[in-house]
Amino acid sequence: xxxxxxxGLVVTALITLVALPLLAQQEEIRVIYDEGQAQATIKSxxxxxxxxxxxxxxxxxxxxxxxxxxITKKVTLTSGPDQVIFFxxxxxxxxxxxxxxxxxxxxxxNGAILLPIEFLSEILDGVLRAKxxxxxxxxxxxxxxxxxxxxxxxxxxxxxxxxxVIDLLRPLSYRVRKDIPxxxxxxxYGGEGNPGQLSLEINDGRVKNIQAFQLPNATQVVVxxxxxxxxKTFILKNPHRIVLDINPPQKRLGYKITTxxxxxxHGGKDPGAIGKGETREKDVVLAIAKELKRLISERLGIRxxxxxxxxxxxxxxxxxxxxxxxxxxxxISIHTNAAxxxxxxxxxxxxxxxxxxxxxxxxxxxxxNAVIKLEKGGRGKSMSQAEFILWDMAHNTYLNESSELAIxxxxxxxxxxxxxxxxxxxxxxxxxSGANMPSILTEVAFISNPREESMxxxxxxxxxxxxxxxNAIVLYKRSYEKSMGLAISEQ
Amino acid sequence: MKRxxxxxxxxxxxxxIIIILIFxxxxxFYRIPFLAPEENVKLVRLYFASPDADYLKVEARRILREExxxxxxxxxxxxxxxxxxxxxxxxxxxxxxxxxxxxxxxEKCAYLDFNKAFRANHPGGSAGExxxxxxxxxxxxxxxxxxxxxxxxxxxxxxxxLAGHIDTTKPFPRNSAIVEY
Numbered sequence: 001x002x003x004x005x006x007x008g009l010v011v012t013a014l015i016t017l018v019a020l021p022l023l024a025q026q027e028e029i030r031v032i033y034d035e036g037q038a039q040a041t042i043k044s045x046x047x048x049x050x051x052x053x054x055x056x057x058x059x060x061x062x063x064x065x066x067x068x069x070x071i072t073k074k075v076t077l078t079s080g081p082d083q084v085i086f087f088x089x090x091x092x093x094x095x096x097x098x099x100x101x102x103x104x105x106x107x108x109x110n111g112a113i114l115l116p117i118e119f120l121s122e123i124l125d126g127v128l129r130a131k132x133x134x135x136x137x138x139x140x141x142x143x144x145x146x147x148x149x150x151x152x153x154x155x156x157x158x159x160x161x162x163x164x165v166i167d168l169l170r171p172l173s174y175r176v177r178k179d180i181p182x183x184x185x186x187x188x189y190g191g192e193g194n195p196g197q198l199s200l201e202i203n204d205g206r207v208k209n210i211q212a213f214q215l216p217n218a219t220q221v222v223v224x225x226x227x228x229x230x231x232k233t234f235i236l237k238n239p240h241r242i243v244l245d246i247n248p249p250q251k252r253l254g255y256k257i258t259t260x261x262x263x264x265x266h267g268g269k270d271p272g273a274i275g276k277g278e279t280r281e282k283d284v285v286l287a288i289a290k291e292l293k294r295l296i297s298e299r300l301g302i303r304x305x306x307x308x309x310x311x312x313x314x315x316x317x318x319x320x321x322x323x324x325x326x327x328x329x330x331x332i333s334i335h336t337n338a339a340x341x342x343x344x345x346x347x348x349x350x351x352x353x354x355x356x357x358x359x360x361x362x363x364x365x366x367x368x369n370a371v372i373k374l375e376k377g378g379r380g381k382s383m384s385q386a387e388f389i390l391w392d393m394a395h396n397t398y399l400n401e402s403s404e405l406a407i408x409x410x411x412x413x414x415x416x417x418x419x420x421x422x423x424x425x426x427x428x429x430x431x432x433s434g435a436n437m438p439s440i441l442t443e444v445a446f447i448s449n450p451r452e453e454s455m456x457x458x459x460x461x462x463x464x465x466x467x468x469x470x471n472a473i474v475l476y477k478r479s480y481e482k483s484m485g486l487a488i489s490e491q
Numbered sequence: 492m493k494r495x496x497x498x499x500x501x502x503x504x505x506x507x508i509i510i511i512l513i514f515x516x517x518x519x520f521y522r523i524p525f526l527a528p529e530e531n532v533k534l535v536r537l538y539f540a541s542p543d544a545d546y547l548k549v550e551a552r553r554i555l556r557e558e559x560x561x562x563x564x565x566x567x568x569x570x571x572x573x574x575x576x577x578x579x580x581x582x583x584x585x586x587x588x589x590x591x592x593x594x595x596x597x598e599k600c601a602y603l604d605f606n607k608a609f610r611a612n613h614p615g616g617s618a619g620e621x622x623x624x625x626x627x628x629x630x631x632x633x634x635x636x637x638x639x640x641x642x643x644x645x646x647x648x649x650x651x652x653l654a655g656h657i658d659t660t661k662p663f664p665r666n667s668a669i670v671e672y
Contacts, residue, residue, distance in 0.1 A: 266655055273615035273654070281615065316651060335656070338616030341580025345544035345618055422545065425668075427621060430651050430658040441656070443617050446544075 029053065029117070031061065031141045044139075045114060050104045051136070052114035061143075062124070075106070075113065079194065084123065088113055093123050117141075150193035150219055153212070157204035159353060159398055160436050161247045164210065166198075166221060168240040176233050176244075184223040184231060186242065191219030205321065205434035206246050247436075257477045259303045260296060261323035263333040263431070264289035268313030273338035275453035282311060284456045285334045288444065291466035292334075296473065320434040330405070330476075331439035332469065333431055336447040336456060344448035347420030350409045351441045352402035353432035401438035401480070408472040409442055416468035417461075419445055419452060442469070531556050533563075535634045537570055538626040538670070539579035544618050546671035547626055550577050560635055564601055565592050567630055582626035584612035590647070599639040600662050601631050610645050615654035621669060623653060628663045629670065640664050 029051070031040045042057045059066045059077065067076040073088040085094040091105040100123055104116040120141065121134040133142040151167040166188070177185040198212035198221060208224040229247040236243055264285040266272030272281025286308070293304040305326050307319045323331040339345035406424045414421045432439045444465045445452040455461045533556045538547040552570060557563040568589045574581035586608040593602040613623065628641040640662035644650070650659055 270655060273619075316655065335617065337618050338614040339540065339544035339580070339619040339622060340582060340584070340614055341540055341542065341544060343542055343544070343580075344614070345616070347543075349618070351617060420543075422618075427617070427656075428658045429617075429656055430660075431656070433658060441617065446616070446618075448614050448616065448619070 027051075027139070029139050029141055031143060033143050042141075044117065045109065047104075047107070047109075047114075051117040052104075052107070052109075053117055053120070055106070055113040055115055058115060058120065093119070095123055150188060150191050150198065153198045153200055153210060153221070155200060155202055155207070155210070157202070157206075157433070159433070161245055162202070162204055162207050164207070164223060164244040164246070166242040166244075168242065171235075171240050174233075174235075174242055182225045182228055184225070184244065184246075186221040186223070186233070186244065188219045188221065188242070190217065193219045195219075205317070205324065205436075256481055257302065257329040259305065259326055259328045260330045260332065260473065261305045261307060261326055261328040262289045262292055263307040263319045263323075263331065265333060265335040265431075267308050267311055270313055273336060273447045275447040275456075276450050277453055277457075279447055279453050279457055281336045281338075281447055284336055284447065284462065285444075286311070287459070288462045288465050288469075289334050291463055292332075292469050295466055295470040299470070300474065300477070302477075316431040317434060319431055320436075320439070323439075324434070324436045328437050330473070331432070331435045331437055332473075333429075333439070333441040334469075335441060335443050336445055337443035338446060338448035340448075344450075345446040346449045346452060347422040348410070348413050348417060348445055349422035349425060349443050350406040350413075351425050351427055351429060351432075351443070352399070352406045353429050353435070353439060353441075354399070354426035398435070398438045402440055404479070405438055405472065405476050406440045406442075408475050409440060409469060412472040412475070413442075413444070413465065413468040415471075416464040417445070419455070535567060535570070536630065537567070537575070538582070538629045538633075539571075539575040540582050540622045540626070541671060542578065542580055544580065544622060547582075547622060547629060547669050548579055548671055550575050550579055552576070560637070561592060561594050564594060564631055564635055564638075565589060567634055568592065568603060568627065571626055571630055582622045584608060584614075586612045594638065596637060598662075599637055600642055601635070601638050601640075602642045602644060603627060603631075604644040604647055607646060610650070610653055613654050615656075617656045620653045620657045624657060624659070624663060625666045625669050629665055629667075632665045 027044050027046065028041045029044045031042060033039065040061070042053055042061065045052045055066070055075065058064075062079065065078045067078075068074075069076075075086055075088065077084040083094075083096055086092065086106055088106050088108060091102045093100045093102060102116055102118060102122070104118070106113060106115050106119070108114070117134055120132050125132045131142075131144040134140075135142070149169045149172060151169055154165045154167065156163045166186070168188075168191075172188050172190055174186055174188045174191075177187065179185070193212055193214060195212040195214050198210070198219070200210045202209055206226055206229055208226055211222045211224070213220040213222070223244065223246075225246065231244060231246050232248050233242060233244045235241070264282070266282040266285070268282075270282065272285070274280050289306055290309075293306060296302055296304045305322065305328065307322050308314050319333070320331065337345055337347075337349070403424065403426070410421060410424050429441055432441060445456055447453050447456055532553050535552055535554055536549045537552055539550055540546075541548050554566055554570060557566055572583050572585065572587050572589070574583075574585065588606040588608065589603065590606055591602075591604040593604075594600070595602065613619065624643065627643070631641050632638050642649070642662040643653075643659050652659055
């Protein structure tokens, strides 16, 4: 009988011992930032009289970078120059190469890593430029300074403008300065950011790069431009963010087409596509471009600039840079097409630039206020493709003009050529992405198709292509200047 | 006499086997799904070019199921390099080799790293580039769980373009406009 009771007691004791950790009390800790400027609550667990918090929550609280090695149980936390390393189960904590000791080691509970609250008040205090105080009576954690309040830097490059967005964790005041040529400086007062995460190489033809500096009382974001461009800044809410638009869309002033840049594709070390009969794309397109230049300057009296006038190599980025520098009103890139396969394609087609539609881009689009206009129509949580294209069009002022020119080119080539009329299409072309004006890329025939290759070699065929392109430019110029003229006379 | 007959029969049999081997070599020498148990076989959609190079079209094919998503992705790319078996046209130069393939689940992105031949032997042209890029992109995204974007690399590096047209510096999402069903 006694034996039975004893066994019963032992079993109960064992169960209690095992179950005790599971019965750990769950409570909440209040976090107060910067003398009450912001508040949050985090979960806490009590084991043997010590308060523990979840590593995950702490990482989010301070925006730390977390690395976890499951084999050695090593945790590495980094924030800018500061680094904290510890092993779950060991009370030793390495803080920027100095070893500190905790009374209670970090531990596991139900697969999560828990840290004693003294980890914050003893270890992290002073690191991360933060002052942390823990009051066990009121269960309040006071954090002053140090918390990163600038989360990240994003940018989007459009056909004619660049948008830079600084994501904040809470509202911060800022000032924009323009005291050095080709440079815009944003001072974010009280900003705490990770300069490494807030620096970007952009090189999109307008913005060179962005570099951030952490000052004692502000974060300085320096935007370096290729040249001085108009800009505007504004602040958006939910989430808080500072937006800087470089060269924001505005109605064009000139309503006459005075300069056209023609870009014969490839050249020099880059022969372009090569036909079975050894015809090289770079030679054919140069001949067509020269003929087109002759037609335009003789008949329209408009200035025409070729991106290359001979057989030499020009990087893609430089081609639109030439057009931008010349203040061109149109950019026309001439190519011959190619494909693998038995027939190796056939026909002519014309493209205009568009960004590849990514889920990510859609999400970003939804984020920005430009889209709120679209969303005001109601319901739409996620944007449809059509809505995104609308948004894309609103941002790329020249998308309409470019597509109009592409359609005209396709129609006029169709009248001149007896090969297949493929289509007008859009895709993300490297050569068109930096153009500050309506721009198209036309593939006048398939050099990989032996029949079309032999046509492309003939000067009369090249001439017909140039005439088709010329006619399209004339029609475009007429309709463009008419619509702009109307717009001006209405004002 | 009897012996001769046996030889003739044997000869005919051997010939038959050779003929069968020639006509069925695809099945015999390539992966042999019809010998594999059904659960080890996966039906995949491969995108190849339509004969006029206008669109991508689907060729369904059975491949052996691979252990992990990375291996499965590699097989898909290899199948695209091998080219179509039906009446569609190839989209990738046959000399191309896949050097490495990484999948980054957090980015939902597959990184494909090709050798120099991928670029050097590419026919060029906007149509050719679009067909090459999106045959890879659509095939991987359609057949693999959790992949939404594909980044193309050559010799381990990001390249501006394949042959001077389409921007390949960023990962591509799926493109349905280029597909004809």
